[in-house]
Amino acid sequence: MELELRGITKAFPGVLANDDVSLTARSGQVLALIGENGAGKSTLMNILSGIYRPDSGEIILNGVVQKFNDPGEAIKAGIGMVHQHFMLVPVFTVAENVVLGVEPTVFGNVLNTKKANKEVEEISQKYGLAVDPKAKIEDLAVGIQQRVEIIKVLLRGAKILVFDEPTAVLTPQEVIEFFGIVDELKSRGATIIFITHKLKEALAIADSITVLRGGKVVGHADPKTATQEELASMMVGREIDLTVNKTPAKPGAPVLTMSSVTMTDDFGRDLLDNINLEVRAGEIVGVAGIQGNGQTELIEAITGLLSIAKGSIKLKDTDITAFNPRQIHRDGVAHVPEDRNEMGMIGSFTVAENLVLDSYYSQPYSRGVRLQSSAIDESARTLVKDYDVRPAHIENMASTLSGGNAQKMIVAREFSRDVPLVLCAQPTRGIDVGSIEYIHEQIVRKRDEGIAILVVSTELDEIFALSDRIVVMFDGKIVATLNASETNPTEVGLYMAGKNS
Amino acid sequence: MSDNSAAYEKSPIESYESTEKKSNVLSKSKVRRAKILGIIMLLLSAVVMFVLAPASQGIATFGLSFPDDKFQLDALAIPSTAALYVLAMVLAFLGGTQFLKGFQRKSTLILGISFVVFVISIMIWATAGQEFSLISMLVSTIARTTPIALGALSGILCERSGVVNIGIEGMLLGGAFTGVVMGSLLGGWVGLIAATITGGVLALLLAFLAINYRVDQIIIGVVINLLVLGLTSFLTSQILVGRPEWNDAPIFPAIKIPILGDIPIIGPMFFDQTVIVYAMFGLVALTTFLLFRTRWGLRTRSVGENPKAADSLGISVSKTRYLAVIYGGMVGGFAGAWFTLGTVGRFDEGMTGGAGFIGLAAMIFGGWNPIGALGAALIFGFSDSLSQKLALINTSIPTEFLAMTPYLVTIVVVAGLVGRARPPAADGQPFEKQ
Numbered sequence: 034m035e036l037e038l039r040g041i042t043k044a045f046p047g048v049l050a051n052d053d054v055s056l057t058a059r060s061g062q063v064l065a066l067i068g069e070n071g072a073g074k075s076t077l078m079n080i081l082s083g084i085y086r087p088d089s090g091e092i093i094l095n096g097v098v099q100k101f102n103d104p105g106e107a108i109k110a111g112i113g114m115v116h117q118h119f120m121l122v123p124v125f126t127v128a129e130n131v132v133l134g135v136e137p138t139v140f141g142n143v144l145n146t147k148k149a150n151k152e153v154e155e156i157s158q159k160y161g162l163a164v165d166p167k168a169k170i171e172d173l174a175v176g177i178q179q180r181v182e183i184i185k186v187l188l189r190g191a192k193i194l195v196f197d198e199p200t201a202v203l204t205p206q207e208v209i210e211f212f213g214i215v216d217e218l219k220s221r222g223a224t225i226i227f228i229t230h231k232l233k234e235a236l237a238i239a240d241s242i243t244v245l246r247g248g249k250v251v252g253h254a255d256p257k258t259a260t261q262e263e264l265a266s267m268m269v270g271r272e273i274d275l276t277v278n279k280t281p282a283k284p285g286a287p288v289l290t291m292s293s294v295t296m297t298d299d300f301g302r303d304l305l306d307n308i309n310l311e312v313r314a315g316e317i318v319g320v321a322g323i324q325g326n327g328q329t330e331l332i333e334a335i336t337g338l339l340s341i342a343k344g345s346i347k348l349k350d351t352d353i354t355a356f357n358p359r360q361i362h363r364d365g366v367a368h369v370p371e372d373r374n375e376m377g378m379i380g381s382f383t384v385a386e387n388l389v390l391d392s393y394y395s396q397p398y399s400r401g402v403r404l405q406s407s408a409i410d411e412s413a414r415t416l417v418k419d420y421d422v423r424p425a426h427i428e429n430m431a432s433t434l435s436g437g438n439a440q441k442m443i444v445a446r447e448f449s450r451d452v453p454l455v456l457c458a459q460p461t462r463g464i465d466v467g468s469i470e471y472i473h474e475q476i477v478r479k480r481d482e483g484i485a486i487l488v489v490s491t492e493l494d495e496i497f498a499l500s501d502r503i504v505v506m507f508d509g510k511i512v513a514t515l516n517a518s519e520t521n522p523t524e525v526g527l528y529m530a531g532k533n534s
Numbered sequence: 535m536s537d538n539s540a541a542y543e544k545s546p547i548e549s550y551e552s553t554e555k556k557s558n559v560l561s562k563s564k565v566r567r568a569k570i571l572g573i574i575m576l577l578l579s580a581v582v583m584f585v586l587a588p589a590s591q592g593i594a595t596f597g598l599s600f601p602d603d604k605f606q607l608d609a610l611a612i613p614s615t616a617a618l619y620v621l622a623m624v625l626a627f628l629g630g631t632q633f634l635k636g637f638q639r640k641s642t643l644i645l646g647i648s649f650v651v652f653v654i655s656i657m658i659w660a661t662a663g664q665e666f667s668l669i670s671m672l673v674s675t676i677a678r679t680t681p682i683a684l685g686a687l688s689g690i691l692c693e694r695s696g697v698v699n700i701g702i703e704g705m706l707l708g709g710a711f712t713g714v715v716m717g718s719l720l721g722g723w724v725g726l727i728a729a730t731i732t733g734g735v736l737a738l739l740l741a742f743l744a745i746n747y748r749v750d751q752i753i754i755g756v757v758i759n760l761l762v763l764g765l766t767s768f769l770t771s772q773i774l775v776g777r778p779e780w781n782d783a784p785i786f787p788a789i790k791i792p793i794l795g796d797i798p799i800i801g802p803m804f805f806d807q808t809v810i811v812y813a814m815f816g817l818v819a820l821t822t823f824l825l826f827r828t829r830w831g832l833r834t835r836s837v838g839e840n841p842k843a844a845d846s847l848g849i850s851v852s853k854t855r856y857l858a859v860i861y862g863g864m865v866g867g868f869a870g871a872w873f874t875l876g877t878v879g880r881f882d883e884g885m886t887g888g889a890g891f892i893g894l895a896a897m898i899f900g901g902w903n904p905i906g907a908l909g910a911a912l913i914f915g916f917s918d919s920l921s922q923k924l925a926l927i928n929t930s931i932p933t934e935f936l937a938m939t940p941y942l943v944t945i946v947v948v949a950g951l952v953g954r955a956r957p958p959a960a961d962g963q964p965f966e967k968q
Binding site: 138 | 827829830836839842959
């Protein structure tokens, strides 16, 4: 089925999310739609799947103009959406999730579970999407959950499949499998739209590439000839250097030493299992792993936010295992948390207030019970300038900052303190290429000052760009410790998927 | 950026097993919990051994049949002192083992058994030298379980769809009131229907405010409880006091089922009850079937777990929630009729006495599952019934203290001795369509 979008325009209060967007996707082909966050990709797809209605413009399927009033109509027309955050019910079985809304029944209302299981099996065999219909979603790996989502749209007769950042949560091996699935779908004549900001993947899988910036189509590229640098420059609108320049590390004395650290949850399951980790002064250790394999717990154990069941954590020569979070933070650990909105900042506070969240209680920011606003503002103005937070108005609410600038604000707060250890969890998640470039430079600069740095990232590219040493976490354990110069993404990817564990 | 196109070479991964794993080592908190449970059991044992046993004399007689039952069972005669020492030893053994070794995964079960043993000890001690009609206590256990189980069912229906209902108490009270008034005027069956409708109307209010206006659901529940309490008290003092004939409804008689009703013990408990009690068992079965075996149930649970997913598949979240909440409210109103039409035939202010909240506890304890909630409700019904019956014989426990028992049991149960249940993921979260 051929899909054409013609002059789609959609405005929200204060933003023109889509501005006269036109594109074509052909049967048996993959169209990659790339652009930064806020470029209008999601709005466009929500229009396509019937969640939003465009202010103007047309959706044309096989030459027929369509009007979708709700998601149900888009599904009926043959458009299937595989969302970035899976729309699955974790406590239901695969089959229950797949048939939800189109359940086979007997006697009018009684579920026909057998038939549901059979329907899932049929599709999974036809398209080579191996999955057990009776398995519960919450027991399945993310890659399998994605297959369930695909089966869901195929069962509803989708001819056009829209994948929103499909590889964001997958391991490199799962990505390969996913590409295999896409090839299979292609060969059966499906039209595939692949939304991503990972340029390498767009180049690897797409038959054509359309670039969005600021709600507009800024160009098309042929994946056979285009390079990542070209695409990045189109996305951002200026020249981008994607490599991180750094010299070999000169590791010094150990700063962080974790010995046999074990953490369990309420049900007795191991969250961290016998972790031994050392980070030395002047080196960057990257923690690779698929989300949910203990990285969050690792960070929260070091920062004292979660208590550990066994083992010890030492900062230089001090045992900080029993310290409370403020002691740890004050005495030597800076922490850029993985979820900036949840833990990194308070959206309804000003930029200046956010910049002293970690030190408001000490001199010179407070004297007795009174905050010293002149000292706070003065330091904030300096930080905002030094760390290139834009707009540089310290009295603005933090929630008005873009993702990249909010992250730079947090980096400014954490990096400006004189501490021996810096923890960066997902330091560049969901921010623009320009800010990524800047934050990576800052991390390397910090390393060169002789600071020990632990970077947690689910992006392998980021791990390889920054790390001097790489540790891989799987199922709460460190399954590999590697020298960055002596390994490659394939090897790390295998460890991430649980090989050798 | 390093060149990692190599990552896209074929290297299939075959096994995708669940990554869940049990820890071999017990964490500190688990060990502590095991020790605490052991100490609790040993304390119970000490109470039986040093307080109850020395204070009891003579034979405790437990009646197992009503005088007019077809098959008579001999009363159970237990030498109290000896029995109490034996039970104390059992408790001491369980407690000691738990403290030293721990029963690990079975420790909750062992704790439950210990409580049962302790309760039996209390009964023997209280009955020593007297006669206690065990059968009438068991029969009234089932009766008193009824409103609690129905209240829990009401909560389950609402919460499985994602709407928190703490207004069950108000629904019970409202149902009890309209039930008695309509029952007095037009007969018991009309009263029953009126009570059901009352619950449905109150649920409609909950659904409307929670779903359309996304008002905090806890607040709506509190408002419903206070509104009904105030309204029924006002109407009672203003109208019912002046017209006693409006507050005098026929009581549903117990209907004995032939043959089954003659089985000793089981018969009077389960097959010689009022239509409301039978309806409770029927509704528990029906709701279990509806929730877990039908399309309606699948959709209802899906909007309670992940409304966004349901919406993306064309299921109307608000319609589904409305239906479930109104069904739940009707069950709550129906349960209210038990207080008037099922027992005394008249309404008194605040007569539900927190049964709705105990039902809420039964819902949680039962893991948001109708059968589980019925089991939990039986525990609460038993403690309620036991305290009532013990008050009748001559014990040294003050009756005020006995009246506290059901609430005390609720606290102990809900306080987490029993482990944590998992509520529906979207419970209490309003859904906003994009």
